[in-house]
Amino acid sequence: MPEMTIKELARICGVAVSTVSRAMNDRSDVNPETRARIRAAAAQYGYVPNSSARRLKIGTTKTISVFIQGEFGQLLVEVLQQLELAFAQAGYDTTISHVADPEHANAGTVERIVREGKFGGVVFLGRYGSADREASAQLSRRLAEIDVPMVFCTTPDYSGTAALHSSISVDDHAGARELTAHLAALGHRRIAFVGAGAEPDREHAWALRLAGYRAGLKDAGIAPDDALVVASAVEEQAYTMRNGYESVSRWLTTAPKDVTALVAVCDAAAIGASRALSEAGLSVPADVSLVGFDGLDIANYFVPRLTTIVQPVPEIAQSTARVLLATMDEPGRAIEQVWIRGRLVPGDSVRALT
Amino acid sequence: MPEMTIKELARICGVAVSTVSRAMNDRSDVNPETRARIRAAAAQYGYVPNSSARRLKIGTTKTISVFIQGEFGQLLVEVLQQLELAFAQAGYDTTISHVADPEHANAGTVERIVREGKFGGVVFLGRYGSADREASAQLSRRLAEIDVPMVFCTTPDYSGTAALHSSISVDDHAGARELTAHLAALGHRRIAFVGAGAEPDREHAWALRLAGYRAGLKDAGIAPDDALVVASAVEEQAYTMRNGYESVSRWLTTAPKDVTALVAVCDAAAIGASRALSEAGLSVPADVSLVGFDGLDIANYFVPRLTTIVQPVPEIAQSTARVLLATMDEPGRAIEQVWIRGRLVPGDSVRALT
DNA sequence: CTGAAAGCGCTTACAG
DNA sequence: CTGAAAGCGCTTACAG
Structure with missing residues (x-):
């Protein structure tokens, strides 16, 4: 042709x-x-x-770009699909910009948005920025200066004290709190948390979930115990089976023997934890109860079925699309932080002690 | 700015x-x-x-597009990451074109390539085309008329008798054959295959794996038995846990009682199958041995660890990049079909009968 | 409702 | 090594 x-x-x-x-x-x-x-x-x-010629004239396009950084699992894929659907219904094409190497791509990411520039809007999906807090905050601030509507989905805005961007996420804090309360209600008192980052943090999912776990303990009148907070062994891949496995394996050598339940930072980590427990001769839930977070397919097919908080993917995607499209219509619009409650789905991985 | x-x-x-x-x-x-x-x-x-202006002048770009259709799991994500890396090293940007709705996007897919047109090359990753054989074949032929180098990765070329496109995949047939031989060597004679499509087919992964399973039976002198070929219950999502679960659940009501092993079409289906077995009071591997295919992370963390064929992701990605880049350099280049052997990794999901 | 013309921001022969 | 100029394919005031 x-x-x-x-x-x-x-x-x-x-x-x-x-x-x-x-x-x-x-x-x-x-x-x-x-x-x-x-x-x-x-x-x-x-x-x-010819779309290049067209773009050159028009300046902007009916295209929304979804940025995904580094590895991405089933959850993000699901959100992505639903976002594409929602944008398509609003007459927008969706393009995915995958940033393979998160550590070296910060400046590059920003530059790319500016350069390609012609996006109608941008979604940051999953994590963004680097492991370094200050660098992430700086990136967030630089992004805020770019004249393109953007929203953060499933990843927090690291700007610092004042939020600069709209963001939509599951309510990590409330979810972890509910899981912890669930365990406490079934008689568990010695409950550990698996997958804490090294530095203090109050924005990443692990930090919010850890805080929720602590709030849940407090609700139940259980004193917190640092020996029950299991640090991530593979922090740069915190939300993986491998991290769950390695973190728990390491911790078990010195863990208090009276622990009866584990709250894992996510389903994948829970599954890794489960293998570590199994290798140590501990069975779930007979010896130790275990809960995850996210509601991946695997939570439902794993043996035993995992008790978890199911992320409300449709609501998350719809809210994200709604906020972004609204901001595109009305550029001066106030930013919005949306926290959506997940749903606790009991599996077979928790045993009642009472 | x-x-x-x-x-x-x-x-x-x-x-x-x-x-x-x-x-x-x-x-x-x-x-x-x-x-x-x-x-x-x-x-x-x-x-x-301004990249639009540049593109308008140049006509072509240093950008390779990777097309992904419908749902995509961990395997494709891994291949994608490695492809991006390989292309980056060759000086090419990678852009992902996700076609959310595979059934209605055939013509759209083609049109989009033509329209955007300016890609240096295109990779089709995972499945492509629709469920309809003839429509897929037609799409494949129309793609062949477009003047852009393209290769199929992890998905076959459905053109018909003569292959029109280069393709790179794991050797599904050899892998399934090896798994079956492995079971036979451990004394299994009544081995079922989970996840067969309804229509005869010789190009989709399930069909190649089913053929490999049959070849493996033959190698071991075992007579095939149609009652041991478990049809996919959810054919449009064949490679999912759900399909493994529903297919095996349904089949178990009428399954011969002497089956001692299951070859699942993939790891996800194997995990679904495992739950169906467990609900029927059958334990893996004590009552039934089970093998998967793909070598996902979960195969390694599932309890019991799944015996599987690990897809050689690095080789697949590198071969794909090599063939595409070579075709871009030398447009008249002969097409190439590459089948890469996977590696059988024994887990704990198979029991020796002898 | 239609046409002629300017111009989006860049690259690339063509002269010097 | 550098500059002036043409032109990539489109859209959009501006006239009619």
């Missing part, structure tokens, strides 16, 4: 290029018959407008 | 736009000092060339 241009099509149809342009773009100021004739010819000859 | 243009930067530097262009594109015919000066100014003022 020799890539027909608007000029050739105009010649074939015996009209001016401007008329072809109007017909192709469904402008009202074209004779319906002319338009039909041009569109028929376009279909026949396989004419497709 | 007011989006500086080449013209403004040229004025600031006191040179012609053509000189700026040469400096930014690292052409040899610029005075090194001039170039340094211009680049410094570009950095200082945050000038980034």
